[in-house]
Amino acid sequence: MADPDPDPTTSRQRQSTFKRNGHINYFLRCLRALPTAAQGSDSNRITAAFFCISGLDLLGALEDKTTREQRHGWIEWIWSLQAPTGGFRGSTFMTTPNDKTSPAHIPSTYTALMSLAILRAPLDRLDLPGLIKFFKSCQANDGSFSPVPGDDIYPNEGFQSDVRISYCASVISDIIGDFSGIDIDLAKSFIGRCKTWEGAYASRPGVVEAQGGTTYCSLATLSILDRHTQTQPECQILPQETLRWLISRQIGGFQGRPGKLEDVCYSFWCGGAISILGHSNLINRDADRTFLLSAQFPLGGFGKEPEDYPDPFHSYLALAALSLTHSELNAKDDNDGLGLKALDVTWNVSLETAQWLKDEISRVKGVSQS
Amino acid sequence: MSVATSSYIPLAERNLWNDVKPIAQDDGPNPVVPIMYSEEYRDAMDYFRAIAAAEERSERALELTETIIRMNPAHYTVWQYRMTTLLELKKDLEEELQLMNEFAIQNLKSYQVWHHRLLLLTHISPQDPSFEIEYIHQSLLPDPKNYHTWAYLHWLYSHFYTLGRISEKQWQDELRWCEEMLRVDGRNNSAWGWRWYLRVARPGAETAKDGLKDELNYVLKSIHLIPHNVSAWNYLRGLLRHFKLPLTPLLFAILPYTARPSSTLPEIPQDFDFATPSVPLPNDTPLPVPLALEYLADALIEQGSNAEAGEVFSELSTQYDKMRAGYWEYRRRECVEE
Numbered sequence: 001m002a003d004p005d006p007d008p009t010t011s012r013q014r015q016s017t018f019k020r021n022g023h024i025n026y027f028l029r030c031l032r033a034l035p036t037a038a039q040g041s042d043s044n045r046i047t048a049a050f051f052c053i054s055g056l057d058l059l060g061a062l063e064d065k066t067t068r069e070q071r072h073g074w075i076e077w078i079w080s081l082q083a084p085t086g087g088f089r090g091s092t093f094m095t096t097p098n099d100k101t102s103p104a105h106i107p108s109t110y111t112a113l114m115s116l117a118i119l120r121a122p123l124d125r126l127d128l129p130g131l132i133k134f135f136k137s138c139q140a141n142d143g144s145f146s147p148v149p150g151d152d153i154y155p156n157e158g159f160q161s162d163v164r165i166s167y168c169a170s171v172i173s174d175i176i177g178d179f180s181g182i183d184i185d186l187a188k189s190f191i192g193r194c195k196t197w198e199g200a201y202a203s204r205p206g207v208v209e210a211q212g213g214t215t216y217c218s219l220a221t222l223s224i225l226d227r228h229t230q231t232q233p234e235c236q237i238l239p240q241e242t243l244r245w246l247i248s249r250q251i252g253g254f255q256g257r258p259g260k261l262e263d264v265c266y267s268f269w270c271g272g273a274i275s276i277l278g279h280s281n282l283i284n285r286d287a288d289r290t291f292l293l294s295a296q297f298p299l300g301g302f303g304k305e306p307e308d309y310p311d312p313f314h315s316y317l318a319l320a321a322l323s324l325t326h327s328e329l330n331a332k333d334d335n336d337g338l339g340l341k342a343l344d345v346t347w348n349v350s351l352e353t354a355q356w357l358k359d360e361i362s363r364v365k366g367v368s369q370s
Numbered sequence: 371m372s373v374a375t376s377s378y379i380p381l382a383e384r385n386l387w388n389d390v391k392p393i394a395q396d397d398g399p400n401p402v403v404p405i406m407y408s409e410e411y412r413d414a415m416d417y418f419r420a421i422a423a424a425e426e427r428s429e430r431a432l433e434l435t436e437t438i439i440r441m442n443p444a445h446y447t448v449w450q451y452r453m454t455t456l457l458e459l460k461k462d463l464e465e466e467l468q469l470m471n472e473f474a475i476q477n478l479k480s481y482q483v484w485h486h487r488l489l490l491l492t493h494i495s496p497q498d499p500s501f502e503i504e505y506i507h508q509s510l511l512p513d514p515k516n517y518h519t520w521a522y523l524h525w526l527y528s529h530f531y532t533l534g535r536i537s538e539k540q541w542q543d544e545l546r547w548c549e550e551m552l553r554v555d556g557r558n559n560s561a562w563g564w565r566w567y568l569r570v571a572r573p574g575a576e577t578a579k580d581g582l583k584d585e586l587n588y589v590l591k592s593i594h595l596i597p598h599n600v601s602a603w604n605y606l607r608g609l610l611r612h613f614k615l616p617l618t619p620l621l622f623a624i625l626p627y628t629a630r631p632s633s634t635l636p637e638i639p640q641d642f643d644f645a646t647p648s649v650p651l652p653n654d655t656p657l658p659v660p661l662a663l664e665y666l667a668d669a670l671i672e673q674g675s676n677a678e679a680g681e682v683f684s685e686l687s688t689q690y691d692k693m694r695a696g697y698w699e700y701r702r703r704e705c706v707e708e
Contacts, residue, residue: 030403036405042415045402074402092397096420154450159485206528208563208564208567257515257560
């Protein structure tokens with residue numbers, strides 16, 4: 001906690017114009033094509049797409065900068081990812097005549113559903129019963145979720161079954177207003193066991209240290225599940241140590257763990273977690289903004305840190321972080337705001353989209369019941 | 371869109387593959403975020419889709435999965451296919467582990483690499499996992515804070531302990547190794563977390579029985595070595611919280627870091643036998659240490675001296691830790707309004 005005070009005369013501060021048009025163009029470019037270097041994202045293209053589409057949503061540019069035909073085309077591509085078993089695949093990368101080659105994937109299901117909502121796609125084609133079955137096939141005996149359904153050879157208790165997947169399954173259940181795919185008590189006890197000696201949350205129980213991203217996922221999951229069961233919020237039991245740990249991660253921007261460097265994405269993970277605890281006003285918003293804006297790439301987009309090349313993940317999370325403290329809702333004045341839409345911090349989409357999604361799910365359920 | 375490299379021979383031109391009809395990716399008329407695949411990757415994926423659709427388990431399928439993994443280590447389907455194929459063909463899993471050793475060096479951040487390794491170790495199930503522990507220790511040297519590597523080390527110990535294959539000597543050796551990691555870098559938060567597991571959280575850990583005082587002294591000495599070390603302070607607070615102990619009895623050990631005027635500092639009692647700071651403090655320690663002020667304030671709250679605690683928080687907010695001014699002001703209000 002002994003970091004030097006931010007010096008207002010540093011060059012970072014002077015180069016702090018928000019490159020709004022650059023960011024819009026960056027997301028539009030990525031939606032058109034990603035370079036060969038992005039081959040490692042082949043299995044999760046829908047997640048890269050979500051970052052771009054949601055980024056345009058936060059910038060309020062989606063309607064103006066894309067055509068109805070384009071958006072319609074994207075919607076069709078996303079629906080093509082819905083698996084016959086329920087849930088969505090991460091991409092068309094393994095689609096063959098044999099459905100077994102391309103199972104649905106929980107994080108991809110979350111980003112696909114959010115992308116459809118941002119694009120305002122009618123959700124009548126969403127396979128709701130399939131989603132429930134899909135979640136059931138992914139939850140392990142220890143309460144965790146695997147990203148894809150487990151089997152004898154690839155069991156669903158394992159390294160990849162961490163709090164990120166619990167988060168995605170909980171948010172989707174929250175969206176569809178149906179938690180019957182989740183054993184809630186087990187899911188909560190799994191998260192509870194991820195709490196570390198530091199008072200924040202690790203990826204899995206017993207893993208040696210807490211991390212900003214896993215702490216966000218844990219708090220968001222607990223807040224959703226507690227709200228649903230109307231129990232004493234678990235994250236409100238001893239939240240002070242968690243808040244202390246999160247606040248201590250700010251060193252200008254935020255670091256993900258003690259002793260690590262600032263990284264754009266942790267401004268969202270830590271800032272978001274602080275907001276879930278109800279204390280977004282305790283973030284040093286000026287220092288955070290200065291760091292985030294310094295990580296802008298000259299042609300648009302954000303890298304992980306200043307001077308880094310941009311990628312959709314860091315570009316979106318930078319905007320989401322800025323929205324927490326500098327959206328139209330909390331800007332101090334016209335110069336302070338960045339023209340960003342306000343964020344639903346738990347679902348991680350604009351409040352506008354979250355509201356549309358709630359209404360749309362009610363409509364779809366009403367149709368199916370009548 | 372891709373650029374052909376001169377040395378690449380397409381699979382279609384290789385005898386091994388001429389009986390397979392590749393399945394091209396169907397990305398539809400409106401692909402979102404299409405990737406400009408390299409020729410090699412596209413070619414390999416066309417054949418992999420065909421192999422996977424036919425559920426072919428073969429040597430050439432293994433080769434193909436390795437080719438793809440080298441280009442895209444996050445390809446979860448290809449990893450799963452590889453594991454299933456290895457088991458069905460009853461391949462030598464030790465050999466696979468060797469391949470992974472080479473592989474991990476380049477792909478330490480891929481979840482899938484570690485998950486695959488975990489499954490291999492589960493199947494090989496060695497009577498003595500020492501060789502694997504040694505390997506993980508080695509791979510932490512160049513990257514001593516890698517989250518996945520530490521998570522895997524934790525899995526190794528808990529898995530093989532459950533099987534009754536971790537001896538008391540191995541636990542002791544591991545603790546010594548961890549202490550060496552902390553000696554080299556006292557700020558390595560992962561190593562502190564590993565110490566917590568070894569000393570507090572693991573089944574049979576000694577701290578829970580009679581090692582608590584030693585543990586408190588260990589962390590106090592670490593603070594005396596690096597007074598601004600966040601990880602050590604967090605460890606100290608974690609211990610006190612875990613064992614439901616008050617902060618006040620240890621105040622003497624950290625008061626010098628609060629830089630109160632010496633006239634206001636109480637004498638250290640004769641019977642105080644916890645590690646105390648060197649006198650004088652090392653010259654290169656900027657004072658006060660905000661973490662010590664926070665400790666002092668929390669101890670004052672514990673003693674019911676909320677107004678005094680509020681003053682300390684106020685100092686943090688306005689002078690010594692302005693980055694978190696809002697938080698310290700919140701703490702101040704909270705304790706004076708109660």
